[in-house]
Amino acid sequence: MSFRSAVLAAVVGVAGALVSGTGATAQEFTLKLHQFLPAQAHVPKNVLDVWADNVERDSGGRIKIERYPSMQLGGSPPELIEQVTDGAVDIIWTAIGYTPGRFPRTEVFELPFILPNAEVGSRAFWSMVNSTMLDHEFKDVHVLGAWVHDAGLFHSDKPINSLEDLNGMKIRGASRTVNMLLEELGASPVGMPVPAVPESLSKGVINAATLPWGVVSSLKVPELVHNHTEFTGNALYTATFLFAMNKDTYNSLPADLQKVIDDNSDIEFSGFAGSVQEANVAPSKAAAATLGNQLVVLDAEQTAIWRETAQPVYDNWAMDMDAKGYDGKALIAEAEALIAKYTAAQ
Numbered sequence: 001m002s003f004r005s006a007v008l009a010a011v012v013g014v015a016g017a018l019v020s021g022t023g024a025t026a027q028e029f030t031l032k033l034h035q036f037l038p039a040q041a042h043v044p045k046n047v048l049d050v051w052a053d054n055v056e057r058d059s060g061g062r063i064k065i066e067r068y069p070s071m072q073l074g075g076s077p078p079e080l081i082e083q084v085t086d087g088a089v090d091i092i093w094t095a096i097g098y099t100p101g102r103f104p105r106t107e108v109f110e111l112p113f114i115l116p117n118a119e120v121g122s123r124a125f126w127s128m129v130n131s132t133m134l135d136h137e138f139k140d141v142h143v144l145g146a147w148v149h150d151a152g153l154f155h156s157d158k159p160i161n162s163l164e165d166l167n168g169m170k171i172r173g174a175s176r177t178v179n180m181l182l183e184e185l186g187a188s189p190v191g192m193p194v195p196a197v198p199e200s201l202s203k204g205v206i207n208a209a210t211l212p213w214g215v216v217s218s219l220k221v222p223e224l225v226h227n228h229t230e231f232t233g234n235a236l237y238t239a240t241f242l243f244a245m246n247k248d249t250y251n252s253l254p255a256d257l258q259k260v261i262d263d264n265s266d267i268e269f270s271g272f273a274g275s276v277q278e279a280n281v282a283p284s285k286a287a288a289a290t291l292g293n294q295l296v297v298l299d300a301e302q303t304a305i306w307r308e309t310a311q312p313v314y315d316n317w318a319m320d321m322d323a324k325g326y327d328g329k330a331l332i333a334e335a336e337a338l339i340a341k342y343t344a345a346q
Contacts, residue, residue, distance in 0.1 A: 041218035097175025122147035122274030124338035145243035151235030156208035172209040222288040
C-alpha cells in the first residue's frame with residue numbers, strides 16, 4: 001500500500017465490524033463508496049444510489065453504503081483505482097480512461113463510431129469484461145459493473161460543422177483513444193478529468209470538450225459554450241466506466257451477503273446503467289436549446305466522411321494491441337460481434 005493510500009485508509013477506517021444485536025450477534029458491514037462527480041449528478045443519483053439502496057434493502061440492513069461524491073475522501077479521479085485496489089476505500093466508480101494503458105483491451109469500446117447506443121454498448125462491454133478480463137485487467141478488484149455512457153459529442157465555443165472547423169482547436173479528450181481521434185481529425189487534444197472541464201472552458205484553456213449529453217448539465221457546460229455537434233448513427237465515441245469493490249472487502253462478507261452484491265451486479269445492472277445514461281440525453285439537449293444554444297446534427301453522408309477519416313485510429317490501435325501481445329483486429333471483431341448480438345436483441 002502506498003503512503004498516500006495508507007493515510008487515506010487510516011482516515012476512512014476499515015470496512016466490516018461486529019456489533020451486538022438483540023438476542024443474537026448480528027454482523028454489519030459499512031462500505032465506503034468513493035467517486036468523482038457531485039452527488040446530484042445523473043450517474044451518482046440515478047445509477048450508483050439505486051445500486052446502493054438495493055444492496056442495503058436486499059441485505060436487510062446488514063450492509064450500509066456510505067456515499068462520498070466529488071472525491072470527498074481525498075485524491076484525484078485518476079487515483080480512484082489505486083484507492084480501491086489498496087483498500088483505502090471499499091467501492092469506487094471511475095472512468096477507465098483516467099488510467100490510460102492500465103486496462104488496454106477495454107479501449108476497443110472507446111473506438112470512434114463503434115457503438116449505436118449506451119445500453120447495447122454496456123451489455124457488450126460487460127460481456128467482454130466477464131469473458132476474458134477478470135483474470136487479467138481486473139484481477140486486482142471485484143467488478144460490480146462495467147458500462148459505457150451515451151454518445152459522446154463536441155461542445156464548443158464556435159460551431160463545428162465540418163472537419164476543417166477542428167483545425168487549431170484545443171479540445172478536451174475523454175480518453176487515450178479519443179485523443180488519438182482528435183489528432184487524426186486535426187485538433188489539439190488536451191487530457192483532463194471531467195471535473196476540470198468547466199474551469200478550463202471558462203478560462204479558455206480549451207475551446208471545446210468531448211462529453212456525453214448525460215453529464216453536461218451538472219457541469220453547466222451549456223452555460224459556458226453555446227454550440228453542440230452530434231452525429232447520425234453510431235456515436236463519435238464513448239467512454240468506459242468501472243464500478244468495483246476491493247477484493248478483500250468482498251471476501252470478508254459472508255456468503256449470503258456476497259450473493260446480495262452479486263445479484264445486484266450482473267449484466268442487467270450494467271445494461272441498466274447504460275440505459276439510464278441514454279435516458280438523460282433528451283432533457284439535457286432540451287435544456288441547452290432553452291438557453292438558445294445551437295445544436296448541429298451532421299447527417300449520414302457527413303458522418304460517413306468523419307468515420308472514414310477516423311479509420312487510422314482503428315489501424316493504429318490494432319497495431320498498438322499487437323505490440324502488447326494481443327490480436328488487435330480480433331479484439332475489434334469480438335467487440336463488433338457482441339455489439340451486433342445485443343443490437344439484435346434490443
